[in-house]
Amino acid sequence: MSKRPGRVPMPVADPRERIKNFDQVALGYTEEMALTEASRCLNCKNPQCVTGCPVAVNIPAFISLLKEKKFREAIDKIKETNSLPAVCGRVCPQERQCEEKCILGRRGEPVAIGRLERFLADWEAKNGRSPVKKAPPKGKKVAVVGSGPAGLTCAADLAKLGYDVTIFESLHAPGGVLIYGIPEFRLPKAVVKREVEYVKGLGVDIQTNVVVGRSITIDDLFDRGFQAVFIGTGAGLPMFMHIPGENLNGVYSANEWLTRINLMKAYKFPEYDTPIKAGKRVAVVGAGNVAMDAVRCAVRLGAEKAMILYRRGREEMPARAEEVENAEQEGVEFHFLTNPVRIIGDDKGWVKAVECIRMELGEPDKSGRRRPIPVKGSEFTIDVDTVIMALGTTPNPILSRITPGLKAHDWGGLITDEATGRTTRRAVWAGGDAVTGSATVILAMGAGRTAAQDIHRYLESGSKDW
Ligand SMILES: Cc1cc2nc3c(=O)[nH]c(=O)nc-3n(C[C@H](O)[C@H](O)[C@H](O)COP(=O)(O)OP(=O)(O)OC[C@H]3O[C@@H](n4cnc5c(N)ncnc54)[C@H](O)[C@@H]3O)c2cc1C
Numbered sequence: 001m002s003k004r005p006g007r008v009p010m011p012v013a014d015p016r017e018r019i020k021n022f023d024q025v026a027l028g029y030t031e032e033m034a035l036t037e038a039s040r041c042l043n044c045k046n047p048q049c050v051t052g053c054p055v056a057v058n059i060p061a062f063i064s065l066l067k068e069k070k071f072r073e074a075i076d077k078i079k080e081t082n083s084l085p086a087v088c089g090r091v092c093p094q095e096r097q098c099e100e101k102c103i104l105g106r107r108g109e110p111v112a113i114g115r116l117e118r119f120l121a122d123w124e125a126k127n128g129r130s131p132v133k134k135a136p137p138k139g140k141k142v143a144v145v146g147s148g149p150a151g152l153t154c155a156a157d158l159a160k161l162g163y164d165v166t167i168f169e170s171l172h173a174p175g176g177v178l179i180y181g182i183p184e185f186r187l188p189k190a191v192v193k194r195e196v197e198y199v200k201g202l203g204v205d206i207q208t209n210v211v212v213g214r215s216i217t218i219d220d221l222f223d224r225g226f227q228a229v230f231i232g233t234g235a236g237l238p239m240f241m242h243i244p245g246e247n248l249n250g251v252y253s254a255n256e257w258l259t260r261i262n263l264m265k266a267y268k269f270p271e272y273d274t275p276i277k278a279g280k281r282v283a284v285v286g287a288g289n290v291a292m293d294a295v296r297c298a299v300r301l302g303a304e305k306a307m308i309l310y311r312r313g314r315e316e317m318p319a320r321a322e323e324v325e326n327a328e329q330e331g332v333e334f335h336f337l338t339n340p341v342r343i344i345g346d347d348k349g350w351v352k353a354v355e356c357i358r359m360e361l362g363e364p365d366k367s368g369r370r371r372p373i374p375v376k377g378s379e380f381t382i383d384v385d386t387v388i389m390a391l392g393t394t395p396n397p398i399l400s401r402i403t404p405g406l407k408a409h410d411w412g413g414l415i416t417d418e419a420t421g422r423t424t425r426r427a428v429w430a431g432g433d434a435v436t437g438s439a440t441v442i443l444a445m446g447a448g449r450t451a452a453q454d455i456h457r458y459l460e461s462g463s464k465d466w
Helices: 031-038 059-067 071-079 085-091 113-127 149-160 189-201 218-223 254-262 289-300 321-329 398-402 441-460
Strands: 141-145 164-168 205-207 226-231 251-253 281-285 305-309 333-335 338-345 351-364 370-374 380-383 386-389 428-430
Touching: 031 059, 031 113, 059 071, 059 113, 071 085, 071 113, 085 113, 085 189, 085 441, 141 149, 149 164, 149 189, 149 226, 149 441, 189 205, 218 226, 226 441, 251 254, 254 289, 254 386, 281 289, 289 305, 289 321, 289 386, 305 338, 351 386, 428 441
Parallel strands: 141 164, 141 226, 164 205, 226 428, 251 386, 281 305, 281 386, 305 333
Antiparallel strands: 338 351, 351 370, 351 380
């Protein structure tokens, strides 16, 4: 039997060139590449890929249309259930979602579903959108708090159903982590803006610079005639190690580092008024996707040495393999089994070194990964001038603290009913990172979609079914 061809590789920018700028690294399929890749799809009778997609995109249908070069029909098919395809096509961990379920993956490489989705979304950007199909207005108002993927998806789905939706966003630009967290070289701002414009085109009003819980409360929203509220406020509260020296100048949380670079264009200081110290020797603590983004930004800002400090080993790194490979190609150093114990400052209060201890791996812990154990007496120092903590984030508890009836777990995540997204407060739903803690774009979108369907059910019942 002849061997099936592997997936069409994604063209990427040359690492030697790409580290000099913030331009996109993965360049996208050409039409010919997309058609070749689509031809690998077996069009299974019982497609498992769809079950792996939290927003249930009809993957076989869009790939069939793509094969027939019906690009417009194909992107419209995706947009029946996914309002952010250009985003998902770039940043979704498809290898753990739809592509993991692809039958071709059992013996070889799965169909590159995400790359095909991106091809179609980018085709649409060049060739124009189909007119939006919307239900007649229902005359009912829904408020959405937060404009990340959870909020945008919930708002888009409700607007399509005819609801009058307003998103309240605390920052000056909509998009959530898509705009302030994920760097330009993985997800260009123009792509996010295009998808936000699509959501606005559905009739969604986005009000920026409104911190719900400070400028306005959830109760105020009900007083203003909103009949349902969805909370998609994300998990923007950074975690720290609580070691000496974390308050020195030159220590950042990955959140601050990336927000300044992405949203506030720190790399263009003083043209944009938000300085960061672009260090020459930068240590990023952690080995998840956020750590990879932070360290790759440091490389682009001119760091001579950009390193990852991680207390476990290569096998245990939570980042996507593709992102680790990209970082390695860009010259990032990986220090495994290394844990900071103290950050050392100079006499002006700036970082000058980080003291670390060697670790060894013991028995697996609750996460299933082997537990890191410090090796006594193995302390050593690394000279650095910038330290970035990429240790994860938790939901900000302000809304649960001040909103009557809205309950959260001790760690900050809002308590909801998983099947509907209903919170402990009547007529208030929540989803995305605000509920799960830091997760993924597509899971946040899935939660937004689930809540939109339940809000529709509730409002159709005359607000009785709760
Ligand atoms: C650097 C980084 C890289 C990542 N890379 C990937 C990736 O490659 N792939 C992937 O799938 N996932 C990735 N993630 C995770 C993913 O981005 C998140 O899981 C996802 O954005 C969560 O969506 P959300 O809508 O729940 O929250 P968010 O995207 O965090 O959006 C929440 C929004 O609510 C606003 N908000 C907060 N509080 C209030 C308030 N009180 N009032 C009004 N507005 C408020 C915030 O300003 C924000 O805009 C990454 C995360 C980070 C930080």
